[in-house]
Amino acid sequence: MDVRLSAEQRALRDAVAQLVDRLGPSSVADLDDTERRAKLDAAVAAAGWRELRAPDDAGQPWSSAVEPALVAEELGRGLADTSYIGPVLAADLSRRSGASFQAATGTAGAVVDLTGSFAPVEGEAEALSALPPDDRARYLALGLALTSADLVGVMRGAIQLAVDYAGVRQQYGAYIGSFQAVQHLLADAQVAMEGSRSIALHAAWAVDELPADEALTAAAMSKAYCARAARPVCEASIQVHGGIGNTWECIAHVFLRRALVATEWFGGVGTNLDRVLVGCGIGAGA
Amino acid sequence: MNFADSLEEAAFRKRLRDWLQVNTPKLPPSSTSDDYWEAQADWHQSLYDAGFFGLSWPKEIGGHEMPTVYEVIVDDELAAAGAPPRPSLGYLVQGILHHGSEDIRARLLPGIVNGRDRWCQGFSEPEAGSDLASLRTCAVRDGDEWVITGHKVWTSYSDQADWCLVLARTDPDVPKHKGISAFRVSMNQPGVEQRPLQMINGITREFGEVLFDGARAHADDMIGEPGEGWRLAMTVVSHEREPGELGYVARYRKLVNQLARQVAQDPPSYGSEQHRDLAWAIVEAEMLRMHVCRRLSDRLDGITHGPEGSVDKLLMTQVEQAVGHAAVSIGGALADDDTWLRVYLYSRAQSVMGGTSQIQRNLIASRILGLPAT
Numbered sequence: 001m002d003v004r005l006s007a008e009q010r011a012l013r014d015a016v017a018q019l020v021d022r023l024g025p026s027s028v029a030d031l032d033d034t035e036r037r038a039k040l041d042a043a044v045a046a047a048g049w050r051e052l053r054a055p056d057d058a059g060q061p062w063s064s065a066v067e068p069a070l071v072a073e074e075l076g077r078g079l080a081d082t083s084y085i086g087p088v089l090a091a092d093l094s095r096r097s098g099a100s101f102q103a104a105t106g107t108a109g110a111v112v113d114l115t116g117s118f119a120p121v122e123g124e125a126e127a128l129s130a131l132p133p134d135d136r137a138r139y140l141a142l143g144l145a146l147t148s149a150d151l152v153g154v155m156r157g158a159i160q161l162a163v164d165y166a167g168v169r170q171q172y173g174a175y176i177g178s179f180q181a182v183q184h185l186l187a188d189a190q191v192a193m194e195g196s197r198s199i200a201l202h203a204a205w206a207v208d209e210l211p212a213d214e215a216l217t218a219a220a221m222s223k224a225y226c227a228r229a230a231r232p233v234c235e236a237s238i239q240v241h242g243g244i245g246n247t248w249e250c251i252a253h254v255f256l257r258r259a260l261v262a263t264e265w266f267g268g269v270g271t272n273l274d275r276v277l278v279g280c281g282i283g284a285g286a
Numbered sequence: 287m288n289f290a291d292s293l294e295e296a297a298f299r300k301r302l303r304d305w306l307q308v309n310t311p312k313l314p315p316s317s318t319s320d321d322y323w324e325a326q327a328d329w330h331q332s333l334y335d336a337g338f339f340g341l342s343w344p345k346e347i348g349g350h351e352m353p354t355v356y357e358v359i360v361d362d363e364l365a366a367a368g369a370p371p372r373p374s375l376g377y378l379v380q381g382i383l384h385h386g387s388e389d390i391r392a393r394l395l396p397g398i399v400n401g402r403d404r405w406c407q408g409f410s411e412p413e414a415g416s417d418l419a420s421l422r423t424c425a426v427r428d429g430d431e432w433v434i435t436g437h438k439v440w441t442s443y444s445d446q447a448d449w450c451l452v453l454a455r456t457d458p459d460v461p462k463h464k465g466i467s468a469f470r471v472s473m474n475q476p477g478v479e480q481r482p483l484q485m486i487n488g489i490t491r492e493f494g495e496v497l498f499d500g501a502r503a504h505a506d507d508m509i510g511e512p513g514e515g516w517r518l519a520m521t522v523v524s525h526e527r528e529p530g531e532l533g534y535v536a537r538y539r540k541l542v543n544q545l546a547r548q549v550a551q552d553p554p555s556y557g558s559e560q561h562r563d564l565a566w567a568i569v570e571a572e573m574l575r576m577h578v579c580r581r582l583s584d585r586l587d588g589i590t591h592g593p594e595g596s597v598d599k600l601l602m603t604q605v606e607q608a609v610g611h612a613a614v615s616i617g618g619a620l621a622d623d624d625t626w627l628r629v630y631l632y633s634r635a636q637s638v639m640g641g642t643s644q645i646q647r648n649l650i651a652s653r654i655l656g657l658p659a660t
Contacts, residue, residue, distance in 0.1 A: 001579060001583070002288055002355065002583050002586060003287055003289055003579050003580055003583040159655075163655050163657065166658075167656075167657065167658055175657075175658040177657035178658040179660070180648065182657075183647060183651030183652075184644070184647040186651060186655055186657065187600075187648075187650035187654075187655065188600075188647065190597065190654060191601060194577070194594075194597050194601065195577060198576040198577035198579075199569075199572065199573040202289055202572075205289050206289070209290060221568070273566070276565045277564070277565050280546055280550075281550055282546065282549055283553060
């Protein structure tokens with residue numbers, strides 16, 4: 001057992017981080033910059049990250065599920081306003097089914113999520129019902145692992161935003177980040193994020209490496225944990241910003257909005273706790 | 287990046303699993319019964335004698351110098367077998383390893399690791415809790431000895447300990463953090479009085495207070511240099527915050543397994559809230575296992591701990607208290623058998639012992655998030 005990232009995995013993560021820092025939105029106004037957004041989209045496409053679960057010559061996915069999870073986390077952190085998880089899932093479903101699937105052009109929760117980053121796979125439900133149970137479970141596990149990773153990234157971004165603000169905003173002649181009430185709010189957010197990161201990392205690894213039913217249970221545990229953590233973390237980020245955090249132009253709500261949609265996709269706390277109980281041989285409410 | 291066993295790890299896991307099949311003592315859940323503490327020394331010694339304790343520690347003190355990740359396997363298998371957790375001595379060993387002289391390490395550590403010498407930790411005092419550096423116990427030099435006077439409290443297992451690691455002020459004229467030294471003090475001598483404290487779950491053997499009134503420590507039994515006591519204490523408490531060091535994952539998973547089995551016997555007799563509490567306990571315990579895998583893997587790079595121990599302590603606390611909530615929810619507060627109630631009540635101590643949750647949040651804010659000081 002050695003769960004350190006490999007050199008290649010670290011390089012991948014760093015490359016995504018650099019790209020999103022350069023081309024991702026750094027303000028709410030940036031979200032309307034179609035030129036920037038097109039560049040980001042083109043760069044993600046050119047990097048080939050959306051094809052990580054497409055088949056290689058032997059019919060196996062190009063990478064484990066860990067790599068797209070690392071990409072999803074960094075894209076979430078930087079609020080990348082480009083479709084990522086949908087295309088990865090489409091490639092995975094295409095490989096498993098032998099047919100060709102695409103992520104929708106419209107996005108899920110477009111009203112809520114201002115980054116428009118969640119595009120469901122068209123025809124997913126029908127395709128899933130035709131897959132063997134193990135493939136179906138692993139596909140669901142991938143969806144849960146990737147949405148978990150996005151939530152981890154969103155939490156990291158929301159925390160950093162609030163920490164930065166708490167270090168510059170002054171009241172009573174002191175930085176608000178020096179007040180224990182603010183410090184403890186952010187410390188709790190950091191703890192929630194770190195626990196999420198650990199369980200999400202395992203879920204991503206488990207997609208291919210554990211028996212299918214265990215992979216699905218591991219992913220459900222991760223998603224329940226990350227979903228429970230993400231909303232209060234994003235809410236705390238808004239709270240630390242005070243009045244400004246409740247204005248449209250403060251980017252804090254963009255994190256919260258993205259978290260709400262990432263949570264809903266493949267189910268949030270309740271759905272996934274039920275999956276956990278089923279995985280442990282206890283039917284929910286049975 | 288791999289959570290699975292290597293061939294060597296799998297072989298070790300099998301050897302441990304086979305051993306546990308015939309060597310698992312039937313003990314009540316730890317920290318819920320005085321019977322547990324009674325039998326804990328035998329368990330420690332049999333685990334040690336079979337080669338399953340102190341895996342990552344140096345060979346000269348009885349360890350095996352194996353990679354730290356093996357501790358995860360031990361915790362997995364102890365939990366699966368329903369065995370008691372491994373003794374939580376890592377923090378004491380690390381404190382002495384880091385700060386003790388060669389002579390101290392050679393004389394003191396083998397007996398701690400093999401379980402023949404039992405130790406308690408005399409840090410907190412009635413007036414020095416979170417503000418540990420303001421402790422008042424003092425040590426005064428008298429020939430080849432130090433004479434120790436003071437009052438220690440929350441001293442775990444003090445009734446069974448042969449020795450106490452005592453923090454005492456040796457220099458009252460320097461700033462409070464700098465005048466503290468650490469000693470090994472015999473618990474079996476005149477001038478040492480041990481009083482048990484009953485915990486909120488009724489047990490009397492875990493918690494105690496110790497009064498030193500002219501107790502003596504040999505000068506050779508000062509651990510570290512004069513004035514090094516504070517740094518030693520910080521090494522000890524930082525390890526005391528790490529679930530990987532404490533072996534608590536095994537404790538939590540064992541309890542969760544028992545709760546899950548109880549519910550699985552007749553799921554409809556439990557309501558949706560109880561199912562949900564159980565599900566959270568399962569998820570929290572698994573989270574901690576993965577988190578420990580992450581931290582212990584980082585150690586393979588030689589990364590030693592820093593402030594992230596405070597994150598780990600808070601995660602561990604959340605797990606213990608989620609398990610506690612599931613225990614009282616499923617066990618029922620009104621049940622005649624109060625085992626689960628005891629598990630719940632004991633869980634309240636986790637957010638206090640080893641540094642309160644509030645202190646951990648202060649440390650995270652300043653040392654991890656880099657928030658400004660007041």
